[in-house]
Amino acid sequence: MLSIKNIVKQYANHLALDDVSIEIEQGSIFGLLGPNGAGKTSLIRIINQITAPDSGEIRINGEKLNPSHISQIGYLPEERGLYKKMEIGDQMLYLAQLKGMSKSEATKKIKYWFEKMEMQSWWKKKVEDLSKGMQQKVQFVATIVHDPKLIILDEPFSGFDPVNAEIITREILELNQKGATIIFSTHRMESVEQLCDNIALIHKSRKILDGKVKNIKNSYRNNTFKIDYFSDNGVIESYPGLFEVLNEKTLEEGKQVTVKIADDKNTNDVLQYLLPKVRITQVNEVIPSINDIFIQNVTALN
Amino acid sequence: MNKTLLIIQREYFSRVKKKSFLLMTFLVPTLFIAMYAVVIFIFIKGDDKVKEFRVLDESGVFVNKLQDKKNVDFKYINGSYSDAKKDLIASEGDFLLYIPKNYEGKNQIEIVSEKKPGLNIVGDVQDQMENVLQNKRLLEAGIDTSIINQAKAKVIIQAKQITEDGEKDASVGATFVVGFVAAFLIYISLFIYGTQVMRGVIEEKTTRIIEVIVSSVKPFQLMLGKILGIGMVGLTQFLLWIILSAGLATIAGTIMMNSDSSKAKIEQMKNNPDQNLQQPDARTSAFLNFSKAADTVDFPYIIGTFLFYFLGGYLIYSALFAAVGSAVDNETETQQFMLPITLPLIFTFIIGMNFIVNNPDSSLSFWLSMIPFTSPIAMMIRVPFGVPVWQLLLSMALLIGGFIFTTWVAARIYRVGILMYGKKTSYKEIAKWFMYKE
Numbered sequence: 021m022l023s024i025k026n027i028v029k030q031y032a033n034h035l036a037l038d039d040v041s042i043e044i045e046q047g048s049i050f051g052l053l054g055p056n057g058a059g060k061t062s063l064i065r066i067i068n069q070i071t072a073p074d075s076g077e078i079r080i081n082g083e084k085l086n087p088s089h090i091s092q093i094g095y096l097p098e099e100r101g102l103y104k105k106m107e108i109g110d111q112m113l114y115l116a117q118l119k120g121m122s123k124s125e126a127t128k129k130i131k132y133w134f135e136k137m138e139m140q141s142w143w144k145k146k147v148e149d150l151s152k153g154m155q156q157k158v159q160f161v162a163t164i165v166h167d168p169k170l171i172i173l174d175e176p177f178s179g180f181d182p183v184n185a186e187i188i189t190r191e192i193l194e195l196n197q198k199g200a201t202i203i204f205s206t207h208r209m210e211s212v213e214q215l216c217d218n219i220a221l222i223h224k225s226r227k228i229l230d231g232k233v234k235n236i237k238n239s240y241r242n243n244t245f246k247i248d249y250f251s252d253n254g255v256i257e258s259y260p261g262l263f264e265v266l267n268e269k270t271l272e273e274g275k276q277v278t279v280k281i282a283d284d285k286n287t288n289d290v291l292q293y294l295l296p297k298v299r300i301t302q303v304n305e306v307i308p309s310i311n312d313i314f315i316q317n318v319t320a321l322n
Numbered sequence: 323m324n325k326t327l328l329i330i331q332r333e334y335f336s337r338v339k340k341k342s343f344l345l346m347t348f349l350v351p352t353l354f355i356a357m358y359a360v361v362i363f364i365f366i367k368g369d370d371k372v373k374e375f376r377v378l379d380e381s382g383v384f385v386n387k388l389q390d391k392k393n394v395d396f397k398y399i400n401g402s403y404s405d406a407k408k409d410l411i412a413s414e415g416d417f418l419l420y421i422p423k424n425y426e427g428k429n430q431i432e433i434v435s436e437k438k439p440g441l442n443i444v445g446d447v448q449d450q451m452e453n454v455l456q457n458k459r460l461l462e463a464g465i466d467t468s469i470i471n472q473a474k475a476k477v478i479i480q481a482k483q484i485t486e487d488g489e490k491d492a493s494v495g496a497t498f499v500v501g502f503v504a505a506f507l508i509y510i511s512l513f514i515y516g517t518q519v520m521r522g523v524i525e526e527k528t529t530r531i532i533e534v535i536v537s538s539v540k541p542f543q544l545m546l547g548k549i550l551g552i553g554m555v556g557l558t559q560f561l562l563w564i565i566l567s568a569g570l571a572t573i574a575g576t577i578m579m580n581s582d583s584s585k586a587k588i589e590q591m592k593n594n595p596d597q598n599l600q601q602p603d604a605r606t607s608a609f610l611n612f613s614k615a616a617d618t619v620d621f622p623y624i625i626g627t628f629l630f631y632f633l634g635g636y637l638i639y640s641a642l643f644a645a646v647g648s649a650v651d652n653e654t655e656t657q658q659f660m661l662p663i664t665l666p667l668i669f670t671f672i673i674g675m676n677f678i679v680n681n682p683d684s685s686l687s688f689w690l691s692m693i694p695f696t697s698p699i700a701m702m703i704r705v706p707f708g709v710p711v712w713q714l715l716l717s718m719a720l721l722i723g724g725f726i727f728t729t730w731v732a733a734r735i736y737r738v739g740i741l742m743y744g745k746k747t748s749y750k751e752i753a754k755w756f757m758y759k760e
Contacts, residue, residue: 032754068537070741095537099743101530106336117328118538162534 021046021201022067022170027076029062036062037073038225044203044218046081049196051216051233052205053314058222060205061098064172067203068095080170091120094168098175098205100159102147108158109143112165119166126165133161137187153184160188164195171195174205189215209311221314228317233310240308240316243281247294248302250274256298263290274301325539326547333522333551338558347559351566358571373443378406379421387454394443407434419447497706498679504628504702507560509671512635512698513664515556516643520656522548523647523740532740541737546729549640556636557629564625627705627714634721635698639663641725641732648739649747649755670696674703682707692717694724731756 022044029037037059044050054060065071067078069085078085080092103111109130116126134140137157147155156179164171173192177185192215196202204216212219213233220230229236248271249256256277258265262285267278281290287303294300308316337343375396379385380403388396396419399406403420410418418434425431431451433444460470523545526532535544646659670690678687682704690700691709697717701709738755739747 065741070533070536090538093537095534097530097533097537099530099533101526101532101534103336103525103531104529114328114332115534115538118325118535159534 021048021081022203023079023082024063024067025077025079027063027066027073027078029059029066029071029073035225037066039076040222040225040227041076042220042227042230044201047196047199047201048217049192049202049204049215051212051219052203052222053207053209053212053219053310054222055207055318059225060207060222061174063222064095064174064203064205067172068093091166092169094163094166094171096159096163096171096173096176098178100156100179102155102159102162104148105146107143108139108145108147108150111147112158112162115162116165121166129165129167130161133165137161137191152179153181156180157184157188160191164191168200170201170203172203172205175207176204177206177208177211209309209314213310219310221317223318223321228321229313236313237307237310240313241305242308243283244278244306245281245287245290246276246278246302246304246306247300248274248276249294250299250301252299254297256294259293262293278306326543326550329539329544329547330551330554333548334554337518337552337555343555343559347562348566351563351570354567355570374416375419375447376406376410376417377419377421378403379419380423381421381425383425383458384421384451384454388447388450391446394446410434411436417443500624500706501679501703502675504624504705505671505674505699508628508632508635508698508702509667511556511560511632512639512667515552515636516639516663518552518555519549519640520643520647521653522552523644523736524650524653524656527648527740527743528652536740541740542733545641545644545733545736549637549644549729552640553633553636556632560629560632624706628702630718631698631702631721634694634718634725637725638694638698638721638728639667641729645732645735645739645752648736649742649752651743655746666695667699670699674699678703688713692720694721697721734758 022042024040024042024044027037027040029035040059040063042052052060052063062071066073067085069087069090080089083089106114112130113123113126116130117123121129131140134142139154139157139161142150142154142158147158150158160176163173171192176188176192180188192202204212206212216233218230218232219236221228244266247256251274255268255275256265256279258279261282263279263281265277265279269276279290281287291300291303372395375388375394377384377388377396377398378401379398385398390396401409403422406418406420416435416437418432420432420434422430433447457467457470461467526535526544532544539547642663646656646663649659650656673686673690677684678690678700681687687700687704690696691704691713697720701714701717705714734756735752738758739752742755745751
């Protein structure tokens with residue numbers, strides 16, 4: 021769907037994007053991750069044709085990015101904004117028409133969405149009369165009203181209360197099921213894990229990691245487990261050649277250790293060794309979160 | 323192009339629908355007409371209050387020689403100077419004119435009053451006294467009174483302008499007024515509508531809607547749409563003002579003409595100019611000249627050039643205002659960039675009011691009316707005096723060229739500026755933006 025190749029963007033005295041290439045599959049939910057100032061917004065602006073890259077190219081469905089693609093992209097910027105004094109309905113119509121819709125078509129679509137999001141009574145209201153959460157809803161509708169094939173959401177959940185965040189999440193998933201490709205840009209890694217199939221990590225203008233969330237996580241598993249137990253007969257201590265205790269702590273009931281199992285051994289070997297000694301209540305694999313992976317990568321680079 | 327049209331529409335209607343627009347549309351011509359009415363009223367009514375002059379003439383030369391005027395009454399008294407002064411204060415009289423015996427010396431004749439006498443009144447009395455004295459001396463020299471009366475000449479210059487259509491009255495006063503009003507309107511409206519463009523840009527930037535919009539249209543389209551939309555608001559406002567003023571003026575004129583006293587006066591003046599010559603009444607003749615002069619001004623031509631220069635000047639300056647708006651985060655930061663934009667306007671306006679009106683054909687006036695940044699004001703002052711066609715066309719062509727140039731420059735700054743937040747911008751920074759490639 022979207023193929024980003026060797027994009028370089030240089031601003032006056034800093035390099036915003038350094039040879040970034042990303043492939044985004046049709047129908048996927050893609051997470052574009054990175055700390056503030058990494059270059060996410062620069063990349064999004066290039067995809068939206070707000071700015072042009074110094075070199076590299078972007079293709080949508082094999083076609084080089086051009087102004088005709090504007091109507092196929094919906095963009096929710098991180099910094100939300102609407103005309104404060106303009107009526108919501110008029111504003112929606114204006115924005116939809118700028119995306120290339122006809123007036124009648126836009127009216128129909130807006131009415132559909134207003135009904136769906138329970139906003140019918142807002143048509144004649146002005147933005148300044150709405151609460152922040154309501155404005156966010158309006159802006160979300162403005163982003164998707166023209167049925168874009170590619171939806172780019174920059175920090176979509178900032179400013180939403182949990183109830184509205186839930187509604188928006190549902191709508192995003194529904195749009196995705198109907199075939200829209202979605203790009204999430206965020207520095208809040210937790211939200212990504214539940215939603216995204218694929219991610220790319222951008223740090224200091226470079227892509228440092230990308231791929232399927234599952235694969236990335238798997239590749240960062242390192243045979244570490246958490247074991248909860250009751251220490252009636254003794255405590256778990258490192259056993260060289262089998263496992264190493266990384267961390268110990270006392271729970272409300274019993275104790276917990278984090279152990280790293282030797283590469284040629286597995287949980288069964290460890291359990292066999294431990295069962296006669298202690299009463300085990302729970303064993304969990306420690307799977308690194310995207311956040312951990314991110315921090316690990318970033319600190320490694322620094 | 324279609325999208326630019328959409329933007330123009332939004333900019334136009336969102337402003338025209340505002341209550342403040344309606345208010346301005348009706349308020350300004352009403353105020354204008356009210357002012358006009360007050361001026362006419364004063365012309366006709368004059369100063370009603372009659373000032374009493376007590377004349378204490380120790381020389382006896384002027385007794386019963388000074389003529390009462392509409393608002394000046396002369397009363398001749400006797401007695402001592404100090405008594406008369408005391409009396410003036412006690413009886414709250416207006417003026418005491420004291421002429422001592424040896425009045426011919428310097429600073430001998432005095433006008434005493436509690437309030438300061440108006441310059442007109444003093445001048446008037448002075449003129450009359452000179453006249454009386456002159457007559458007296460001529461008589462003493464043995465010249466007949468009838469010869470004196472015949473010899474009195476009054477010169478009134480009638481300015482006529484030769485054009486291809488023949489002669490026409492050229493009223494310098496009216497030309498001056500029309501030029502002044504047109505230049506002033508352009509000066510003010512360039513500021514008003516230019517600032518509106520700037521505010522619009524800042525609004526889009528601070529509400530951050532800009533990012534949504536430039537993901538749909540090119541920054542240049544947005545800027546152009548905004549400029550043209552607001553320009554049309556300005557044109558609409560002017561057209562409404564012209565129509566309303568003309569309508570109101572006609573109505574007011576009819577009412578004024580119907581009021582008996584003024585009608586009679588004006589009719590009398592028009593039918594009997596000789597009488598006017600012999601008894602010049604400064605106020606009424608000024609009004610007559612005013613209404614006569616208004617007839618000599620070619621309004622369609624003036625309004626046509628006015629609209630062109632308003633539009634041209636507006637396009638030049640609003641592009642610059644848009645660039646300034648794009649470079650800042652809020653209105654308070656605009657100060658440092660406003661000065662170089664407003665300076666040529668203020669400069670031309672001041673030069674125009676003091677120099678161009680007096681020397682409309684000088685080379686400074688010529689150059690100021692050619693340079694696109696100054697021509698909208700400078701040319702509008704010159705136009706009522708008559709400008710050669712080639713100069714007008716050259717100036718217009720330069721103005722169009724100027725606006726294409728400033729729009730190009732402004733657009734290059736604008737496209738970068740609108741996406742820059744939170745940084746304090748310097749001229750150096752703006753120059754850098756200008757150099758960025760697409």
